[in-house]
Amino acid sequence: MSILSEFSLIQTYFEQFTTDRDDVELGIGDDCALLNAPTDQAIAVSIDTLVEGVHFFADVEPESLGHKSLAVGLSDLAAMGAEPAWFTLALTLPEIDDDWLKSFSNGLAKLAKEHNIQLVGGDTTEGPLTISIQVHGFVDQSQAMRRSNAKLGDMIYVSGCIGDAGAALNLHLQQLNDEQLDNDDKVYFQQRLECPTPRVSLGQDLLGLATAAIDISDGLLIDLAHILDKSGVGARLNLAKLPLSKSLAKINHKIAQTLALQSGDDYELCFIVPPQNFSEVEKRFKGQVTRIGMITDDNGIYYIDDNDKLIELTGTGYEHFTR
Amino acid sequence: MSILSEFSLIQTYFEQFTTDRDDVELGIGDDCALLNAPTDQAIAVSIDTLVEGVHFFADVEPESLGHKSLAVGLSDLAAMGAEPAWFTLALTLPEIDDDWLKSFSNGLAKLAKEHNIQLVGGDTTEGPLTISIQVHGFVDQSQAMRRSNAKLGDMIYVSGCIGDAGAALNLHLQQLNDEQLDNDDKVYFQQRLECPTPRVSLGQDLLGLATAAIDISDGLLIDLAHILDKSGVGARLNLAKLPLSKSLAKINHKIAQTLALQSGDDYELCFIVPPQNFSEVEKRFKGQVTRIGMITDDNGIYYIDDNDKLIELTGTGYEHFTR
Numbered sequence: 216m217s218i219l220s221e222f223s224l225i226q227t228y229f230e231q232f233t234t235d236r237d238d239v240e241l242g243i244g245d246d247c248a249l250l251n252a253p254t255d256q257a258i259a260v261s262i263d264t265l266v267e268g269v270h271f272f273a274d275v276e277p278e279s280l281g282h283k284s285l286a287v288g289l290s291d292l293a294a295m296g297a298e299p300a301w302f303t304l305a306l307t308l309p310e311i312d313d314d315w316l317k318s319f320s321n322g323l324a325k326l327a328k329e330h331n332i333q334l335v336g337g338d339t340t341e342g343p344l345t346i347s348i349q350v351h352g353f354v355d356q357s358q359a360m361r362r363s364n365a366k367l368g369d370m371i372y373v374s375g376c377i378g379d380a381g382a383a384l385n386l387h388l389q390q391l392n393d394e395q396l397d398n399d400d401k402v403y404f405q406q407r408l409e410c411p412t413p414r415v416s417l418g419q420d421l422l423g424l425a426t427a428a429i430d431i432s433d434g435l436l437i438d439l440a441h442i443l444d445k446s447g448v449g450a451r452l453n454l455a456k457l458p459l460s461k462s463l464a465k466i467n468h469k470i471a472q473t474l475a476l477q478s479g480d481d482y483e484l485c486f487i488v489p490p491q492n493f494s495e496v497e498k499r500f501k502g503q504v505t506r507i508g509m510i511t512d513d514n515g516i517y518y519i520d521d522n523d524k525l526i527e528l529t530g531t532g533y534e535h536f537t538r
Numbered sequence: 539m540s541i542l543s544e545f546s547l548i549q550t551y552f553e554q555f556t557t558d559r560d561d562v563e564l565g566i567g568d569d570c571a572l573l574n575a576p577t578d579q580a581i582a583v584s585i586d587t588l589v590e591g592v593h594f595f596a597d598v599e600p601e602s603l604g605h606k607s608l609a610v611g612l613s614d615l616a617a618m619g620a621e622p623a624w625f626t627l628a629l630t631l632p633e634i635d636d637d638w639l640k641s642f643s644n645g646l647a648k649l650a651k652e653h654n655i656q657l658v659g660g661d662t663t664e665g666p667l668t669i670s671i672q673v674h675g676f677v678d679q680s681q682a683m684r685r686s687n688a689k690l691g692d693m694i695y696v697s698g699c700i701g702d703a704g705a706a707l708n709l710h711l712q713q714l715n716d717e718q719l720d721n722d723d724k725v726y727f728q729q730r731l732e733c734p735t736p737r738v739s740l741g742q743d744l745l746g747l748a749t750a751a752i753d754i755s756d757g758l759l760i761d762l763a764h765i766l767d768k769s770g771v772g773a774r775l776n777l778a779k780l781p782l783s784k785s786l787a788k789i790n791h792k793i794a795q796t797l798a799l800q801s802g803d804d805y806e807l808c809f810i811v812p813p814q815n816f817s818e819v820e821k822r823f824k825g826q827v828t829r830i831g832m833i834t835d836d837n838g839i840y841y842i843d844d845n846d847k848l849i850e851l852t853g854t855g856y857e858h859f860t861r
Contacts, residue, residue: 240580240679241679241682241684244685244768245618245684245685245686245768246584246614246615246617246618246685246751246752246753247582247583247584247614247615247617247618247620247675248582248583248584249580249581249582249618249677249679249682250580250581250582250583251580251581251679252575252581254577257563257572257573257574258572258573258574258575258581259570259571259572259573260570260571260573260624260626260658260659260674261569261570261571261659262626262627262628262659262660262661262670262672263628263661264628264630264661264663264665264668264670265663266630266663266664266665266666266668267665268665269663269664269665270663291569291570292569292570294569294570295568295569295570295572297570301583303583303585303672304585305585305586305587305628305670305672307587307589307668335583336583336584336585337585338585338586338587338670340587340588340589340592340593341589341592342587342589342590342591342592342666342668343589343665343666343668345587345589345630345665345666345668347585347587347628347661347670349585349626349628349672351583352570354572356563356564356572356574359564359570359572361564361568362567362568362569363568428569429569430569445567445568
């Protein structure tokens, strides 16, 4: 019932850009792609959907949207420590807009090339703008960073800075006082929201050093809680250690901390390191990662000061926040 | 920005139904699933999207929709001759409707169990009702039935009957005279449209016998044309041989043939058999498959009578039809 012929659009716009991997026996253009997985590694797969008006604004640049659609999947691979290999694209479009498709596919293809991940199949349908991308990567399953691996005494780290994408979102919704911010700060926040950098190489480099990881898509508290839930442990966080960008540090400190804790879309990694690897991680990834807390036997998430003393906040324990 | 927490819905409704395969190292609930592919086979993957108002009517039974969402993917695996293994589900929902989700997941889980295919991951988002499913299967890549393998002198077969789903669609749109049809016929057509049977075991049984195949999702002419395009060959079809169901045979013969040629959604297989395998295929799958024509060096699709004599129709050659 679709007006769009399966694959034809995808072929026109996407086939020319993709890399040509040896493990792709048959790519776009048949009933199925045929793929050869390595014999000594597991295949890591993840699927994510972005919906207009829910995950992005209607006025987003299509090139950024193409980038972000793949970035969120790459970020999931990063959180397992997997090496990107293949992806598929299910694209639902209200109409055929050549300029939009060209720009969207450019953003997608550029990031795909950077990570040597090949588009191997897809489906193009008519309907409200919706993008589902499934990514496939490879990882040694004994080293994969699962959410269930955190243990008492481990330390909690995050990569990069957090809260920036949340600042962009709240600026867009005019829910953030922007007096202290200049145009460069706003452009930076916007870039963080619309063109996140998946921490793919960091994820792979952490294999054997970090035992558990998650990417921060829903907000540090929610995402860390997934690790705690799966591992049956608690955590204590030092709010003063939360890594804030120079731009985010300009706004009211409480609001900046709240954004760092609760806002998502940064696609940084939150990962768990056992004691024997603290020094190696902090030496090897100096400037890239920050220790923000520790795994405990608490029931939930508590906050501590620089002397590891508990701080009473508005609430103790964690609950499910909405962004 | 979603009101729905990733995976949580899927876990509630879907986790309990799925089979528990040994090759799934890690299923739903982490950043990625971890899967172990067999070392001697290729992985066949395909992704399909169904959109409300485009691929199905808003009043469709959710249980049928759950069935069909997976059936279209299984049908792609069947067309490669692949054995189903894993699938992922990206579900976009306008609201959380428990009854709908229960019924949808029942339909999906029942078909999944039947084919020993396990749900290994997914994403649940808020938005207009859209279902993307990616299926993964295994196939010996030297035997996989690719669209590019048809050769001069091969014969063209289809499984089952074709045109039934198109009859249901046209009845629904009141574009078909239903005078000759009783209620059983209409129920049968409806069933064929809403609950198609993917020819998974037939696809696997055809390995080594058929060289090329496609599932009939867009209509015999369009789908066969994909094989011809990829193989650089033409075809001659004997319209009198098109397998019509008893119900479809009741309506005007020209209309029935047109539906069999041009309407999609039957999810039967169209497959190509080389001369040395004609007798084996016809003996082994007697009653299940029908020889409808031959591969030629014509430029497009022509029609022939029972004496292989060309018939002049309204058009010669094929073009892209819309359903």
